[in-house]
Every structure is written in C-alpha cells, then in structure tokens.
Amino acid sequence: MARDVSDSTPIGSKDELVSWIAAGEKPPSAFRLGTEHEKFAFYSDDLAPVPYEGRAASGGRPAAGGIRHLLEGMQAKLGWEPIMDAGHIIGLAGVDGGGAISLEPGGQFELSGAPVETLHETAAELGGHLRDVKAVAQEHGIGFVSLGHSPLWTRAQTPVMPKGRYKIMANYMPKVGSRGLDMMFRTCTVQVNLDFASEADMVRKLRVSLALQPLATALFASSPFTEGRLNGFQSMRSEIWRDTDAARSGMLAFAFDDGMSYEAYVDWALDVPMYFVKRGDTYHDVAGGSFRDLLAGKLAQLPGEKATISDWANHLSTLFPEVRLKRFLEMRGADAGPPEMLNALPAFWVGLLYDPASLDAAWEIVKGWSAEERQALRDAVPREGLAATIARRQLREIAREVLAQSRAGLARRARRNGEGADETGFLDPLEALVAADRTVAQDLAARFETEWGGEIAPLFTEFKL
Template sequence: MARDVSDSTPISSKAELIGWIAEGEKPASAFKLGTEHEKFPFYAGDLSPVPYEGKGGRGGIRALLEGMQARLGWEPILDDGHIIGLAGPDGGGAISLEPGGQFELSGAPVASVHETAAELDAHLADLHAVAEPHGIRFLGLGHSPLWTLAQTPMMPKRRYKIMANYMPKVGTRGLDMMFRTCTVQVNLDFASEADMVAKLRVSLALQPLATALFAASPFSEGKLNGLQSMRSEIWRDTDNARAGMLPFAFDAGMSYEAYVDWALDVPMYFVKRGDIYHDVAGGSFRDLLAGRLAQLPGECATMSDWANHLSTLFPEVRLKRYIEMRGADAGPVEMLNALPAFWVGLLYDDASLAAAWDIVKGWSAEERQRLRDDVPKAGLNARIGGRPLRDIAREVVELSRAGLARRARLDGQGRDETRYLEPVIAIADAGRSLAERLAVRQQGAWGGRIEPAFTELVL
C-alpha cells in the first residue's frame, strides 16, 4: 500500500463519490498500466525475517528505505517519525511496506509492458545495491514459506495496528494475510462506465484463473501446506465484508454508483486527520458522509477519507480511478512481468475482451464462487461450466497473446509484448503451475527441505 492520500476537500453527497471514480476515465489512446509487487526480505546468513530496526548489528527495513532514499532521491514518507516508504517524483511510483516488512514497489503508470519490465529491473538493481551490505535478499513467493506468525516482525505503521486489532474480529486469517502474504497486481484504465463494467466483469470471472496460473505459495512453516495458493486460501476467511467476487457486478444496471453503494457500507478502518489515525474500525463511511460517525461525532468526510477507504477494500478486483487485478501470488521476476502482460492482452484489446466475455458470460454467481473456492487447492484442475479450468486457461491465454500481438508495442529490438507471456503460456500448455513444480522439487531434489527456496526463488 502506498502513502495515504491527503486531500481535505469536504464532500457531502454520494454524487461526489461517484464523480471521483468517474474522473479516472480516459481515451484508449491514453491507457497506461501500473504494476505493483511485494517480496519477502530475509537475511541470507540464517534465512530469518528482517525487522524494522535490524538485528545483530545488521541493518533492517529502515536501513533499506534510507539507503533507497539516498540512492534515488525520492521523498520519504513518514509515520510518527518513522520512515515507512518513499514517493517518486511527479507521481512516478512509490516504495512502501506491508505489515510484516514485505517490500513493495508501486510502479509508475507506463504505456507498455516493456516499460514496466525495465522499471522492475532498475528497482531490483537499486535494491540489491542497498541491501547487499546488510546481508539482505528478497524472496519471490506468495506466502512466507518458513516463518511462523510469531516470528514475523511488525512494521511501525499506525494504520496496521488498527487493522491488526480489527482483523481477528471478522475472520480467522486476517493476520496471516497482513504479515505472511505477497502479491503482484496490475492496475488498468477504463474509457467509460460501460468499459469499466465490461472489464470488471471479465476480470472478476477470470480472477480465479489468474490465481491458478500464478499460484506460487505451496509452503508454510517449513513444509508443504497442501495448497497451490495459500495466499488465495487465506483471503477466503480474512474479512468477507470487504473481499470476494462482487456478485453484484454482474447485475443488470451495474454502474459506478453500484460500486459506491457497496463501498459505503463496507466497515471502515480509520480516519486520518493531520498526522493522527483515528481508529473507527467497524464504522460506516455512509455515517461519516452524513456527519454522524459514532467514533467521531460531527466530523465530515473529505476526499482523502474516500480515497483511503477505497484502498482498504479487498475484493478480487478493486475499482478506484482504475481497475486493480488482485488475484495473483507474487513470484519470480518472469512471473512479475507476465501478470501485467496477461491482463493487458485480455483487457486492452477489444476483440480479446469480447471473446473472453463470451467464455464467462454463462457462468452463474454460484459457479464463479465455487471456482474461486476450489482454485487455491485444485489450481488448474478445478472445473467450471462442466469444463476443466486447464482447457479454459489455454483459450484465455491465447486470447491474451493475440491481444498483445495486435497492440504491436515494440521494444528497441523490435520485439512485441507477447514475450512476457511465455511463462504463462508454458504453464497453460502443461496444465501445471509453479506451485506444483515447486512441490515436486521439495519432495525430490530438495530432500523434503524448504531452505533451497531461498536460493532458487531469490529475486
């Protein structure tokens, strides 16, 4: 999560909330993509997690952020005096921390997958230069493979204290989500309300497919966990009031307003005033909008309250001023680049988007939910509409490849964006995820151990 928004413009009507989202509309010629990814820092010497202040004379997360600030010249983001992130110039990306120290790059909006891949390469080169003197490396998986929850450090971000107190009240896996998962996501644009609805529906229906294709979290606490995506399984019981498959998005008349109506009643976490985070966990934005929030009587809503609230909603696909794909595990570099390629090919090409809708439009809400529930364990072996997901995967991946080819965005060597999709094409063709391949290695070449993951999956 990037820096919380600060915009004190008061708001008093639902129409203003709808308008805020609608302002994200832009012509297709101006569409961009922004890739975000998280990774687990660890000390190479003993494979232990990296606390904020470091340990045993070794620098920690704070030292990484200070080093990156010095190297990049980015603006520090402070929370109660602690550096907890960096903001790039002119909205050009950010570095932030997840609750357990997961190190996140929120990439700048760029025009092609080539640019997001170059951004990732540059970020990792800078990060390695800063981290190496501290003996810190970074792991690309969807779930922490070795550490218990108790062994995982907590970052000094006040919003995370509010969330950590609230999560156990609304689900059994919220703390695991906060402290032991990593994801990769891509944020994409829409041209109009109708375009938003089309993209939201297709991406929601196919988000479990993305989960299966990018599954990379088969380990927990030093052993196989019996799942392909533990990260996705955790989300099934984190906080179902703010997560899930958004069945209302498929109702007739789906609109910006329908999403706003849902968001108004999703319980809030906090209201930020100045540097103070007010714990309003469980409160309603609808009440804040009306000036009757019980925890802050008489306080009126601002645009920053709305933007911050939307950032604490966690459906499989999230709507803000762009659409966020949230279903994939983090993984190796090639998979971090494949995720934006997969969705850009599907959603930024009209023919591919229409063909994808033809595949999913007959699925019922019950079938979509069953698929979402089955995929964390079954992966591409799950079924929907009487068909194996692996067969659908081949069709959908081909639609994405064709869409990328038609975009014809070339790099300096004349190559189009389809090359970034190659790892996913291989997974779809074989019908076997990275998680399944890792499980085989763990039982075979790794001799039942998890530690080799910290070598083979280092970023």
C-alpha cells in the same frame, strides 16, 4: 500500498463519491498500466525475517541493518521523497508520480510502479528496481524471495512495521475472520492497475476480470509452503483470503447484476465498515464505523467530523475484492513470483482488457457462468489450481483459450521495444506452464519432496531474486 491520500476537500453527497470514481475515465489513447509487486526480505546467513530496526549482534551472529536501512539506502540511491509515519520512514515517493516504495505489515517490500504505456517499460522498471534494492540489501546481508506466502516463518516470528493504519487493522481483523493477520503479515502479491474509458467499459472489464480472476490465481499460484512444510495448497495466499473479512473481499456477485454502475460500487463501498479516519498525521481508529455516518457528520467515534476526498480515497484502499475499483481497476488475484511471472501478470491482463476484440472474446467465454459457479471456482482454485472446473470444463482448457486471446490482443497492440519485439513474449512463461500442466507451486512442491529432501533452505538460494 503507497502513501495515504491527503486531500481535505469536503464531500457532502453520494453523488460526489460517484463523480470521484468517474473522473478516472480516460480515452484509450491515454490508457496506462501500473504494476505492483511485493517480496519477503530475509537475512542470507540464517534465513531469519528482517525487522524494521535490524538486529543486534548476538551468539556469534553479526549485527545487521533492517527494513529502515533498506528504505534509507534506497532514498540515498534514488533521491525519492521519504514517506513518514510518526517519525518512522515507511516508504518513498518517486518524482512527479513516478511510482513508490512501501511496506506491507510484515515488512514485505513493495514497488508500486509508475503508470507507463507499455509492458516493455514496466519490465525495465522491475529490472531497475531489483538491481537497486539488491545492491542496497547486500550491504546488510539481506536477500529477497518472491512467493505468495511466507514459506518459513510463523506469525509470531514475523516482524511488525511501524505504520499507524496497520495497528488498527491488526486489532480489527480477528473480529471478522480467522486469517486476516496471516493475510497482513504473511502474503505477497503482484497486481496490475488498468484504465477504463467509460462506465460501460468499466463494467465490461470488471465483469471479465472478476470471472477470470480465479484463472489468474491458478496460473500464478506459488505458495505451497507454510512454516517450512507443504500446506496442501497451490495458493495459500488465495485460501487465506477466503476467511479474512467477507464484508470487504470476494467476487462481487452484484457486479453482474443488470444496471451495474459506478453508483452500485459506491453503494457497496459505503456499507463496508471503515478502519480509520486520518486527520493530519493521526490515524483515528473507527474500525467498524460507517462511511455513511461520516458522510452525514454522525460517525459515533468522531462526532461532527465530516468526510473529505482523502477519507473516501483511503476507505476505497481498504476494500479487498478480487478486483478493486478506484479511479482504475486493480487485478488482485495473483501470488507474487519470480521476475518472469511478475512481468507476465500485467501482460496477461493488458492483452485481454486493452484490446476490444480480445475483451469481447473473453466475455463470450465467461458470460454464461452463474454467480454460484464463479464462487465455486474461486473456492476450489487455491487447492486444485488448473485442475479446478467450471461449467463442466477444466480450468487448464480455459487457460489455453484465454491465453490465446491475450496474445492476440498484445499482438494487435503492436507495442515494440528498441529491438522490434512486441509484447507477446511476456506471456511465454504462462504458455509454457499450461503446456507442461504444472504451476510454479506444483514444481516447488515436487522439488521440495525430491531434490531438496524435505528441506526449505534451498528455496531461499534458488528462488532468491
């Protein structure tokens, strides 16, 4: 995630919280997309994870730089502004809102892309980022692999990044679920952020994307390994989210209720326990506290302190439903993967949600599903992938219909690159996957058991970014 918001404007009522979200509305001509993707860093010589400060020479193993050195190298290459936390560089901010580089708790290296108009631009952004970061990483003997779950390291072996908010989260997570620390330290995702034109447009897009988020999980499943062995899942990342923190995650059944609105989401968010309140450079641990109490100046951990815009924006960033509403909608259901899959994820959702005809067609597919059916599908997908069923239909069958609608939406957008190609080609990897009836996870598992001879090391060579 990118830099925490800093805006000390006081907030005095729930109406102001609702208005803050509503201020994200844009006319369709101003719609943008922003892609975020994470990757695991490892030392190429022994496949060890990369700590923040690097490693000293020992036992014939050379000294090597760490995550800090990657950030400093990227700062020198790009000229971006460093983001600091208690004297540590923990990210970079691009010029004029042009994206950011940030760290997840276990050192997962993330690019939060700039808001752009076309998929061609986000693909070019990814290509440029990978070229830059690999050039810097090579100097330190560091490589990257992009999968939904850490394939080799135990949680104890995984490094911890020096970010104040993550210390608070790590202390709180075991109190509300059994897998929260695995989520923080051992998962990677790819997301896309998309705009809405009005409250009604937000509601329609939220409902369609929530209902189809398990399909995205199945299509992008790439996490069949844990600690060097098969774990029995196609998306271990998604399975981990099933027992992380039920109060702030999940399928948001209320979004399908009559009268769904910005206010309904705000009411839900107000009842999700807080993690922290940031004042200046200090993170105050208020884990379990109520934003309603902060709004009223009655938060027990900070008596008399009143809520600000930054408190609200930061609180919303600590909510983790399958689709998250801020001043845009975040699609959160997919494992990270190889570059072609990182580009396919925004293509999938842009084709569905930014074309009115495709959005209507997608709603026709999902509108009859009950909350219980949607939840059952979400629970089944991490293990079953495209073989999971809903309303007596297999997900692989639904995938063909939805991908056809996404392709049609991209074709109607007709956003072409310099060679005249439209955006539909970014869906090719997903259509090939559905045609072969085989996810990335299933392919990895098969190769592990056959040509790799039960060894995980080939993964780091063949899937190195």
